[in-house]
Amino acid sequence: xxxxxxxxxxLIEQLSSxxxxxxxxxxRLAFHIVNMPKERVKQxxxxxxxAREHICYCKNCFTLTDQEICPICxxxxxxRKTIMVVENSRDLAAYEKTGKYRGVYHVLQGAxxxxxxxxxxxxxxxxxxxxxxxxxxxxxxxxxxxxxxETTAMYISKLIKPTGIRVTRxxxxxxxxxxxxxxxxxxxxxALDGRVEL
Amino acid sequence: xxxxxxxxxxLIEQLSSxxxxxxxxxxRLAFHIVNMPKERVKQxxxxxxxAREHICYCKNCFTLTDQEICPICxxxxxxRKTIMVVENSRDLAAYEKTGKYRGVYHVLQGAxxxxxxxxxxxxxxxxxxxxxxxxxxxxxxxxxxxxxxETTAMYISKLIKPTGIRVTRxxxxxxxxxxxxxxxxxxxxxALDGRVEL
Numbered sequence: 001x002x003x004x005x006x007x008x009x010x011l012i013e014q015l016s017s018x019x020x021x022x023x024x025x026x027x028r029l030a031f032h033i034v035n036m037p038k039e040r041v042k043q044x045x046x047x048x049x050x051a052r053e054h055i056c057y058c059k060n061c062f063t064l065t066d067q068e069i070c071p072i073c074x075x076x077x078x079x080r081k082t083i084m085v086v087e088n089s090r091d092l093a094a095y096e097k098t099g100k101y102r103g104v105y106h107v108l109q110g111a112x113x114x115x116x117x118x119x120x121x122x123x124x125x126x127x128x129x130x131x132x133x134x135x136x137x138x139x140x141x142x143x144x145x146x147x148x149x150e151t152t153a154m155y156i157s158k159l160i161k162p163t164g165i166r167v168t169r170x171x172x173x174x175x176x177x178x179x180x181x182x183x184x185x186x187x188x189x190x191a192l193d194g195r196v197e198l
Numbered sequence: 199x200x201x202x203x204x205x206x207x208x209l210i211e212q213l214s215s216x217x218x219x220x221x222x223x224x225x226r227l228a229f230h231i232v233n234m235p236k237e238r239v240k241q242x243x244x245x246x247x248x249a250r251e252h253i254c255y256c257k258n259c260f261t262l263t264d265q266e267i268c269p270i271c272x273x274x275x276x277x278r279k280t281i282m283v284v285e286n287s288r289d290l291a292a293y294e295k296t297g298k299y300r301g302v303y304h305v306l307q308g309a310x311x312x313x314x315x316x317x318x319x320x321x322x323x324x325x326x327x328x329x330x331x332x333x334x335x336x337x338x339x340x341x342x343x344x345x346x347x348e349t350t351a352m353y354i355s356k357l358i359k360p361t362g363i364r365v366t367r368x369x370x371x372x373x374x375x376x377x378x379x380x381x382x383x384x385x386x387x388x389a390l391d392g393r394v395e396l
Contacts, residue, residue, distance in 0.1 A: 002269055003261075003268070003269060003270055003290065003291060003294045004261075004262065004263055004264075004269075004287065004291070005263040005264040005265050005268060006264065007245075007248050007249045007252045007253070007264040008249050008253065008262065008263065008264060010248070010249070011245040011246060011248075011249040013245075014241060014242045014245040014246075015242075015245075018227055018230060018231075019226065019227070019230050020223060020226065020227075021227075025218060027288060027291065028217065028218065028288070029216055029217070029218075029219075030249065031286075031287065031288060032216060032217050033216075033246055033249065033250060034249050034250050034253040034262060036250065038250060038251075041246060041247060041250040042247065043212060044212045044213075044246060045243040045244075045247045046243075047205075047208050047209040047212040047213075048209060048212075048231055048239060048242060048243045048246070049239060049240065049243045050205050050208070050209075051205045051206050051208070051209040051228065051231065051232050052231060052234065052236060054205045055206065055232040063201075063202070064202065064206065064229070064232060065202055065203040065206065066202075066203040066204065066205040067203050070201070070202075070203060071202075071203060072201055089202065089229065090225060090226070090229065092201065093201060093202070093225065096201045
């Protein structure tokens with residue numbers, strides 16, 4: 001299908017190998033890119049290589065970052081005594097966008113999944129337990145509400161309970177603005193079980 | 199929103215400036231990219247700069263390509279006496295994917311649009327008329343069926359008619375596999391007007 005010439009075809013192939021980018025989208029992006037000013041193209045291509053070059057895990061919370069210690073861990077205004085445990089950096093970003101959470105994070109970089117052969121040793125659990133040696137008031141478990149997320153939450157809470165540190169789990173229930181009729185039965189039952197006094 | 203560190207944030211910003219890529223998709227792509235092997239990242243970034251660096255219009259048909267004459271125009275097996283006129287290189291690609299068209303193309307790089315102030319002088323029409331000085335049997339007008347595409351088709355056919363060269367327009371009607379109930383009235387009427395003997 002070389003009707004563009006090799007360079008453009010190669011760009012389309014490269015773009016369509018990215019997740020969620022199909023052939024049509026890759027083609028549209030490629031045409032956009034070749035019509036962009038050269039310096040913007042350079043910026044895009046540099047951003048790609050630079051990010052890959054400098055990426056690493058934060059030595060403290062294990063989120064993806066380009067510094068030894070990530071901006072959140074090195075922020076003196078954050079409350080180091082509250083640790084929110086999440087599965088990955090995207091989940092961290094989701095909570096950061098709320099702008100309300102003032103504690104720090106611990107990114108497990110995965111969740112326990114016997115199906116996929118991922119055990120407690122394959123995620124950053126040992127590192128979490130090490131952090132708990134310091135003065136910590138509360139561990140908020142914010143792993144997903146999938147089977148893997150729930151399993152991980154249960155496992156972590158059992159590990160931490162003996163230390164006497166407070167362990168909490170984010171609430172599950174009906175999303176704000178969600179129509180009850182479109183929500184699955186398990187979530188509806190959870191929302192009922194977790195009902196609060198008004 | 200610098201919770202990733204500057205490099206990753208910059209990559210996300212760059213990606214989300216592309217058309218059809220929102221914040222969430224940009225974030226997903228960025229995380230995918232920083233987890234890709236370094237040589238694959240280099241290939242992607244090189245493909246972007248190389249394509250932009252080498253892109254130009256084919257001197258003959260004005261499609262985007264990286265050669266002086268595009269692969270289609272330089273293919274000796276194509277029928278140079280049949281020219282299909284399209285609005286852009288994506289439309290050319292769409293017809294190439296059918297694998298059945300053996301003629302060559304002429305890419306207008308736009309369509310006449312009084313609304314947007316694009317006149318006949320702003321698209322590659324003069325260049326089309328120059329090509330018609332050579333031995334051409336048929337010009338197939340395959341501009342879109344939008345108002346602009348139709349206007350352009352009418353304009354071109356009026357220009358070419360006096361030369362005695364055959365001018366045709368691709369059929370408009372019901373798409374193959376389309377349910378009649380979901381198709382707009384104008385298309386339905388076109389399909390009726392354009393009915394053929396069985």
